[in-house]
Amino acid sequence: MFQTLPGFREFYPEDCAIRNYLFATWRASAQSFAFQEFDGPLLEPLELITAKSGDEIVGQLFNFEDKGGRGVTLRPELTPTLARLVGAKAGSIKRPVKWFGIAENFRYEKPQKGRLRSHYQFNADLLGETSPAADAEIIGLLIGTLCAFGLTREQFVLRLSDRDLWLLLLEQQGLTGDTALTALNIIDKMERETPEAMLKAFSERGVPGGETVLEQATALVACDSLEAVEAFFAGKGESAVAERVTARLAQWRELLGHLDAMGLADFIRVDLSIVRGLAYYTGFVFEAFQTVGKGRALAGGGRYDHLVEKLGYQSMPAVGFGMGDVTLRDLLEDCKLLPDPKPELDAYVVIGGEAERVVALRDVARFRAQGIKVDYGLKQQGFGKQFKTAGASGARFALIYGQEEVAAGKLKLRDMSSGEEELVDAEGALARLSA
Amino acid sequence: MFQTLPGFREFYPEDCAIRNYLFATWRASAQSFAFQEFDGPLLEPLELITAKSGDEIVGQLFNFEDKGGRGVTLRPELTPTLARLVGAKAGSIKRPVKWFGIAENFRYEKPQKGRLRSHYQFNADLLGETSPAADAEIIGLLIGTLCAFGLTREQFVLRLSDRDLWLLLLEQQGLTGDTALTALNIIDKMERETPEAMLKAFSERGVPGGETVLEQATALVACDSLEAVEAFFAGKGESAVAERVTARLAQWRELLGHLDAMGLADFIRVDLSIVRGLAYYTGFVFEAFQTVGKGRALAGGGRYDHLVEKLGYQSMPAVGFGMGDVTLRDLLEDCKLLPDPKPELDAYVVIGGEAERVVALRDVARFRAQGIKVDYGLKQQGFGKQFKTAGASGARFALIYGQEEVAAGKLKLRDMSSGEEELVDAEGALARLSA
Numbered sequence: 001m002f003q004t005l006p007g008f009r010e011f012y013p014e015d016c017a018i019r020n021y022l023f024a025t026w027r028a029s030a031q032s033f034a035f036q037e038f039d040g041p042l043l044e045p046l047e048l049i050t051a052k053s054g055d056e057i058v059g060q061l062f063n064f065e066d067k068g069g070r071g072v073t074l075r076p077e078l079t080p081t082l083a084r085l086v087g088a089k090a091g092s093i094k095r096p097v098k099w100f101g102i103a104e105n106f107r108y109e110k111p112q113k114g115r116l117r118s119h120y121q122f123n124a125d126l127l128g129e130t131s132p133a134a135d136a137e138i139i140g141l142l143i144g145t146l147c148a149f150g151l152t153r154e155q156f157v158l159r160l161s162d163r164d165l166w167l168l169l170l171e172q173q174g175l176t177g178d179t180a181l182t183a184l185n186i187i188d189k190m191e192r193e194t195p196e197a198m199l200k201a202f203s204e205r206g207v208p209g210g211e212t213v214l215e216q217a218t219a220l221v222a223c224d225s226l227e228a229v230e231a232f233f234a235g236k237g238e239s240a241v242a243e244r245v246t247a248r249l250a251q252w253r254e255l256l257g258h259l260d261a262m263g264l265a266d267f268i269r270v271d272l273s274i275v276r277g278l279a280y281y282t283g284f285v286f287e288a289f290q291t292v293g294k295g296r297a298l299a300g301g302g303r304y305d306h307l308v309e310k311l312g313y314q315s316m317p318a319v320g321f322g323m324g325d326v327t328l329r330d331l332l333e334d335c336k337l338l339p340d341p342k343p344e345l346d347a348y349v350v351i352g353g354e355a356e357r358v359v360a361l362r363d364v365a366r367f368r369a370q371g372i373k374v375d376y377g378l379k380q381q382g383f384g385k386q387f388k389t390a391g392a393s394g395a396r397f398a399l400i401y402g403q404e405e406v407a408a409g410k411l412k413l414r415d416m417s418s419g420e421e422e423l424v425d426a427e428g429a430l431a432r433l434s435a
Numbered sequence: 436m437f438q439t440l441p442g443f444r445e446f447y448p449e450d451c452a453i454r455n456y457l458f459a460t461w462r463a464s465a466q467s468f469a470f471q472e473f474d475g476p477l478l479e480p481l482e483l484i485t486a487k488s489g490d491e492i493v494g495q496l497f498n499f500e501d502k503g504g505r506g507v508t509l510r511p512e513l514t515p516t517l518a519r520l521v522g523a524k525a526g527s528i529k530r531p532v533k534w535f536g537i538a539e540n541f542r543y544e545k546p547q548k549g550r551l552r553s554h555y556q557f558n559a560d561l562l563g564e565t566s567p568a569a570d571a572e573i574i575g576l577l578i579g580t581l582c583a584f585g586l587t588r589e590q591f592v593l594r595l596s597d598r599d600l601w602l603l604l605l606e607q608q609g610l611t612g613d614t615a616l617t618a619l620n621i622i623d624k625m626e627r628e629t630p631e632a633m634l635k636a637f638s639e640r641g642v643p644g645g646e647t648v649l650e651q652a653t654a655l656v657a658c659d660s661l662e663a664v665e666a667f668f669a670g671k672g673e674s675a676v677a678e679r680v681t682a683r684l685a686q687w688r689e690l691l692g693h694l695d696a697m698g699l700a701d702f703i704r705v706d707l708s709i710v711r712g713l714a715y716y717t718g719f720v721f722e723a724f725q726t727v728g729k730g731r732a733l734a735g736g737g738r739y740d741h742l743v744e745k746l747g748y749q750s751m752p753a754v755g756f757g758m759g760d761v762t763l764r765d766l767l768e769d770c771k772l773l774p775d776p777k778p779e780l781d782a783y784v785v786i787g788g789e790a791e792r793v794v795a796l797r798d799v800a801r802f803r804a805q806g807i808k809v810d811y812g813l814k815q816q817g818f819g820k821q822f823k824t825a826g827a828s829g830a831r832f833a834l835i836y837g838q839e840e841v842a843a844g845k846l847k848l849r850d851m852s853s854g855e856e857e858l859v860d861a862e863g864a865l866a867r868l869s870a
Binding site: 001002003004005006008009010011012013016017019020028031032033034036037038039040041042043044045047048051059062064065066067068070072074084085088089096098099104106108118129131133134137140144147148257258261262263264311312313343344345357358359361362364365366367368369371372373374375378379 | 748
């Protein structure tokens with residue numbers, strides 16, 4: 001017997017219906033925000049992926065050499081493809097670029113709950129605009145999408161942070177360049193590490209003044225509002241970077257003002273513990289977290305102003321997020337927010353005999369051509385058996401082609417929920433089915 | 436600069452919109468015939484693919500060894516996955532199984548017009564039913580789907596053939612088993628080969644009586660109706676297989692009767708030159724051909740009653756077809772049947788200044804939450820520039836938030852096609868936008 005590969009999923013019809021519901025909701029939400037869908041190849045040159053994420057990522061890729069000797073890989077994410085497509089047309093494309101994609105992504109990692117080797121991800125990105133209004137539009141779409149599934153503030157929150165502010169804080173401690181990025185990588189793990197382990201990491205990885213850095217970081221992470229962040233920095237007095245801190249906090253006020261105007265203030269939790277390890281983020285970063293159940297991340301993103309340029313194209317500021325299907329589906333299931341995956345059927349046709357079948361098939365073809373969902377038994381069976389199938393099918397109507405009805409040029413239409421029956425011609429049935 | 440791999444496509448928004456239109460039409464058509472969507476992994480064990488198609492196919496695959504040492508391949512088609520999924524539940528699944536899939540498939544072959552290394556294919560399969568009524572349902576869906584795109588009998592035809600009848604004819608010549616299959620493979624190329632080349636092939640590949648076989652095959656291929664086929668076999672007089680020929684011709688009448696009842700007789704061309712090389716077909720086979728332009732195949736399929744059993748599951752008769760996106764899209768483009776890929780936008784919001792922006796953003800969020808497609812400028816610009824963008828956006832309405840309107844708790848709604856304007860509140864705008 002053949003098995004599906006570990007970490008991959010089979011989509012029997014009930015699962016496929018749920019998957020398609022996620023896709024349709026993602027798509028409708030993105031389109032309501034005037035984002036346009038794009039897609040790219042599932043297979044990409046290996047160098048495109050390593051150019052963004054470094055060679056370390058190769059160990060987690062489904063990469064191989066194709067029959068033409070090219071180093072290729074199943075894409076682990078859609079962002080490098082996005083950057084390439086936008087970058088290639090950066091000179092002529094209308095800005096801002098508001099694009100979304102629904103991509104199957106692949107990672108060779110140990111399969112476990114919530115982490116598969118293949119999953120789907122909804123990506124939305126806004127390129128060509130540096131203002132916090134762009135970050136607000138992206139965050140608005142993220143929150144709006146989760147709300148479109150019926151989720152509310154009771155079930156998730158958006159944790160908002162800022163790598164710029166972190167780098168300014170570290171600069172105040174005299175840390176810049178690679179040392180600052182190393183410090184930030186260590187701070188990223190603060191939630192899960194003991195202070196002792198943090199200090200050891202700072203020391204071992206060449207970050208000087210670890211104790212002060214940890215003390216400052218702890219204080220910043222404790223800030224749970226913009227006012228607290230402002231007070232924290234004000235309390236530090238004059239410094240060489242104070243003016244840039246002030247300017248950055250003005251951008252925070254602009255972003256929060258936009259989100260407030262959009263009616264989203266309740267969803268936002270200022271939380272500087274979100275650092276997002278990926279080096280390519282450059283400003284505001286954020287993650288949507290479920291506040292029920294296991295408290296997992298539902299989506300994450302941020303500003304990445306350097307990626308397009310890094311891949312060799314002209315500079316193009318960008319902000320975006322990714323939302324996977326696995327955690328989202330688990331949460332929607334827990335919250336009983338998934339729709340009934342049973343297929344919709346408008347009518348099941350009950351056929352008296354071979355003579356009536358000819359008439360029934362003609363009408364079936366006509367109804368289907370109008371997009372009406374119709375099924376019937378391929379084999380001639382007794383009325384009782386056909387009615388049983390009609391009932392089990394979940395059809396809204398049964399269309400009955402008995403000898404008498406057909407002789408009269410009619411059919412009997414039975415409303416399966418009320419049991420009411422009426423004698424109609426094909427025209428009349430069509431009208432009822434289309435209603 | 437990074438390039439897309441040869442034979443793969445990029446889907447910029449306009450291309451993606453067309454692709455999604457094909458998918459949506461495929462999906463709606465299959466659902467109207469009460470087929471349910473399924474999907475499986477893009478990556479499959481290599482043996483699943485070779486179990487169906489033999490080791491020869493490996494040269495055309497994107498296959499590799501994964502990091503766990505498994506021989507894996509990007510799927511070249513969805514059918515082996517279908518057979519596995521249905522086979523694994525064959526004991527309990529409700530019959531007939533009516534499933535469809537929209538799959539990205541991969542073949543490592545020389546990229547050329549109409550043949551890419553990655554393409555999408557719409558597959559529909561009906562399993563668990565041997566009667567010609569099942570073949571009729573599948574052929575009905577194939578034709579109905581092409582018609583759903585606006586194609587008509589002027590643009591395509593369905594060429595219907597039968598491997599059973601061919602095998603009976605060959606049996607009459609004393610050819611059975613592997614010899615018969617070899618003969619059929621040679622006959623499959625009859626359209627493109629000279630009689631001399633055919634005779635040479637028969638002789639070289641061990642098919643005895645090549646001249647008679649060629650003569651008989653030529654006569655059968657010349658039959659362009661069921662009556663002609665019947666006359667051809669009647670003219671051959673008594674033989675050991677005559678009774679089976681008669682039974683088979685009765686199934687032809689049943690199939691054509693069904694298709695006639697469905698109103699599809701005009702689309703059907705009896706054409707025994709369709710043999711379909713793949714050894715796994717076992718009965719009726721068919722191809723949809725465009726009768727305009729280059730006369731390429733749009734879709735093909737047939738009955739394959741042995742595949743599920745061959746993969747190690749219980750026996751399950753099956754019939755199905757595949758329809759690729761590349762040839763179809765070319766034809767629809769030639770026939771000017773593709774929709775305008777421009778994104779739909781319900782409203783573009785024109786904003787007077789930062790004070791008005793707060794009110795506008797509140798309404799935008801509200802409209803979007805209702806699924807209305809709304810866009811606005813992220814940067815504050817003059818009215819003239821915003822109106823220009825509104826016009827270029829293709830929006831149905833402009834929503835104008837000027838100082839006066841906002842002071843009065845209103846906005847101005849402009850119908851972009853008629854130029855008519857009216858002063859409404861957010862509620863009134865919502866009603867107009869939803870209409």
